[in-house]
Amino acid sequence: MHAKQASAKRKSKEAALSALYDEYYDKIVRYIFAKIGNHAEAEDLAGEAFLKALHSLESYKERGFPMHAWLFKIAHNLIVDYLRRTSKRKIVSIETVKVADASDPQAITEIKMERVRLASALDQLTPAQRQVIELRFFGGLTSEDAGRILNKRSGAVREMQSAAISRLRKLLHEK
Amino acid sequence: MGKAFNKILDECVDRLNRGETIEDCLATYPEHAEELEPLLQVVFEAQKAYRFTPSPTAKMAGKKRLNAAIETLEHRQKRRRPWSQWFMGRPRLWATAAAVILIALIGYFGLRPILFPVETTPEPDSSLVTPSPQPNPEGNFVFLISDEVNAIGDFESLNVTISKIGLQAAGEPERWVEFIPEITVVDLTQLQGDKAQEIWRGDVPEGQYYQVFIYVSEVIGKLSETGETVEIKLPSNKLHISTPFQVTADSVTMFTYDLTVLATGKNGGYILKPQINQSGAHQNPSQDN
Numbered sequence: 001m002h003a004k005q006a007s008a009k010r011k012s013k014e015a016a017l018s019a020l021y022d023e024y025y026d027k028i029v030r031y032i033f034a035k036i037g038n039h040a041e042a043e044d045l046a047g048e049a050f051l052k053a054l055h056s057l058e059s060y061k062e063r064g065f066p067m068h069a070w071l072f073k074i075a076h077n078l079i080v081d082y083l084r085r086t087s088k089r090k091i092v093s094i095e096t097v098k099v100a101d102a103s104d105p106q107a108i109t110e111i112k113m114e115r116v117r118l119a120s121a122l123d124q125l126t127p128a129q130r131q132v133i134e135l136r137f138f139g140g141l142t143s144e145d146a147g148r149i150l151n152k153r154s155g156a157v158r159e160m161q162s163a164a165i166s167r168l169r170k171l172l173h174e175k
Numbered sequence: 176m177g178k179a180f181n182k183i184l185d186e187c188v189d190r191l192n193r194g195e196t197i198e199d200c201l202a203t204y205p206e207h208a209e210e211l212e213p214l215l216q217v218v219f220e221a222q223k224a225y226r227f228t229p230s231p232t233a234k235m236a237g238k239k240r241l242n243a244a245i246e247t248l249e250h251r252q253k254r255r256r257p258w259s260q261w262f263m264g265r266p267r268l269w270a271t272a273a274a275v276i277l278i279a280l281i282g283y284f285g286l287r288p289i290l291f292p293v294e295t296t297p298e299p300d301s302s303l304v305t306p307s308p309q310p311n312p313e314g315n316f317v318f319l320i321s322d323e324v325n326a327i328g329d330f331e332s333l334n335v336t337i338s339k340i341g342l343q344a345a346g347e348p349e350r351w352v353e354f355i356p357e358i359t360v361v362d363l364t365q366l367q368g369d370k371a372q373e374i375w376r377g378d379v380p381e382g383q384y385y386q387v388f389i390y391v392s393e394v395i396g397k398l399s400e401t402g403e404t405v406e407i408k409l410p411s412n413k414l415h416i417s418t419p420f421q422v423t424a425d426s427v428t429m430f431t432y433d434l435t436v437l438a439t440g441k442n443g444g445y446i447l448k449p450q451i452n453q454s455g456a457h458q459n460p461s462q463d464n
Binding site: 143 | 227
């Protein structure tokens with residue numbers, strides 16, 4: 001490819017990435033937070049995901065894989081690395097859960113307990129079901145995008161999602 | 176649950192993601208309301224438990240870092256561009272330069288056995304080098320650099336510039352995989368102990384490998400005590416370790432190359448060498464489902 005064309009292509013990818021930052025940063029932070037349980041680390045990792053994407057732009061080829069879905073895949077890899085570094089999957093305990101709105105102590109306790117209950121229920125799903133829930137509920141992705149990341153058809157994602165929600169309902173309300 | 180219901184539930188999850196309420200969705204599908212309501216309640220509860228707004232300061236700082244990184248990359252490209260454009264715009268000049276270089280190469284390689292009779296480590300046969308794999312964040316191979324504790328305490332910073340990485344694969348004929356790191360300069364003072372810095376991630380052909388080379392173009396250190404900048408010379412421009420490891424398509428192989436800096440005791444000099452017992456590969460299951 002001609003150098004000018006390559007440079008123009010790269011510039012347009014950089015501009016797209018910068019625009020996606022405004023749209024997807026919050027969603028990526030929430031997706032990471034649901035997996036690692038730490039606000040500050042989730043924000044750092046989300047920022048890192050965008051920088052990593054920037055330095056790997058040459059390898060990004062659209063071909064039906066939107067850039068925002070690619071960003072979630074990068075974020076997922078960073079989470080895996082993070083959890084490996086911290087040696088274990090974060091077990092969210094009531095004591096360590098931080099709540100953003102710290103104004104109402106009773107509400108804080110309720111949210112903390114709810115998170116612990118939910119984390120425990122999510123752990124009982126299959127890894128694929130959990131991934132679907134994390135990408136759909138916390139990452140806010142569509143089933144089509146989740147399917148691209150998980151290498152599954154959107155119909156299969158919808159099926160896994162229904163099964164996961166039913167299972168979560170049983171786990172959360174059986175006691 | 177049938178396919179049609181799965182689609183309705185999916186649409187309702189999308190609508191909740193967009194900020195609509197459970198009631199909005201039930202109003203659209205009153206015939207499924209009884210079945211939908213408890214499931215959507217689960218979605219709502221889960222989202223409520225993990226709902227939080229990231230700090231605007233962190234978001235802004237991240238955006239600044241991203242924009243700065245974009246600017247740095249553009250600046251680097253701009254600095255390179257004028258020279259190449261200027262040169263390529265003068266066909267006579269580059270034809271002459273190419274001829275001069277060709278003659279010099281023929282002269283050098285023709286006379287090398289006479290001028291330099293010492294045996295040197297053979298470079299990989301280019302016909303046996305697999306085309307350079309491109310970086311890929313979802314690749315099956317990750318290359319990291321670390322530093323074993325030694326004379327590193329003497330340095331405030333120790334920047335190693337790595338121009339290329341080579342993996343030698345087993346088999347007949349032997350094959351090479353070479354790639355250029357995404358991060359070329361690593362400061363070893365930041366990578367002591369268990370810390371390691373990822374410098375490349377991408378896809379590497381499956382197989383058994385047994386040697387890893389890193390090509391080092393420059394090592395510049397700043398001494399803590401005096402603030403003096405020193406250049407550490409290497410006997411050759413590459414360091415290698417022999418350690419067998421396997422790369423497979425269904426797992427991520429993470430190879431950590433541990434470097435160590437040692438004081439030579441002569442003239443306060445230092446040498447850089449690979450630390451074989453701290454280097455090596457380990458595999459993680461693939462992140463793809």
